[in-house]
Amino acid sequence: MQRMLDGLIKFRQEDFEEHKALFSKLKRRQEPHTLFIACSDSRVMPEMITKSLPGELFVVRNIANIVPPYKEVHQDYVATTSAIEYAVKSLKVENIVVCGHSNCGGCASIYLPDEVLNNLPDTKKWLELAQNVKKRVMVHLEDETDEYQREWLTEQINILEQIKHLLTYPYIKEKYLNKELNIYGFYYMIETGEVFIFNYDTGVFELSN
Structure with missing residues (x-):
């Protein structure tokens, strides 16, 4: 302290x-220009990574940088969705970044057995939102015993899944289609400091220049 x-x-x-x-x-x-959706991981520092000054980024952080799919009316507390709504509708940000990272504990946790996750009931509930990520990874995984391949594949597919969730929000989809809002996927490598940005044309994450 x-x-x-x-x-x-x-x-x-x-x-x-x-x-x-x-x-x-x-x-x-x-007047932030970007809504930055990142993991709560203590090793991920959006302002440091992007060299942004105060007032530039409106940051939302949660376990595994997850975006809940759109619902017209939510019955639960809505920390992440309300922040997204406020950033897009009130602050009128120009960009949304979904930033995942290497060695993400949240992404790894979707593979944990119930007896472990039962001790983390709120985390277990939250990670239900990433179950489709797990399904997509298992389809693409060539060797189920290759934990390293599963790790980076999960982290990157998770970013794409959250971008997909963003586009379920009518007010985001409208702005995106009208080219009033840009959406980016970042993959940050903690051990190298490199950031890979998803290229929609090639379908792969490419090292930022």
Whole structure:
């Protein structure tokens, strides 16, 4: 905790002072250009990865960067869906990024047995949203014993599945088809710092230049 407290002081004395004019401009409003949907993993830092300044990214984070499919009326609490709605409808972002990453514990958890997940009931419920990812992976998997292949295939297919979910939202689909909204899939490699971006034309994730 002391390290965090020291960080607060360092931020105020250094980073804040460096961007003081920007923070003053942001005090009454925000105009982010991108909704960034990322995993809650502590190793994933959207602003650091993209070198974005305060006010540029509207960030939503949850286990395995999941986007619940659209429902006209939700009966449960809707942290992720409300953030998506607010970003697109109120803040009118120009881009949506779904960012997955290597060694994702959330993606790995969809393969855990029930006796393990039963100890994590809320996590188990949340990961029901990724069951189709698991099905898609098993169709493409050449060797079911190759855990490394399963890992990266799951993480990348999961990104594509969440983009598919985004397009079930009528207000997102309309803006996307009218070219008023861009949707990107990022795959971040923690160990190398590389980010691969999904190319809709080639159907593969390609290293960003």
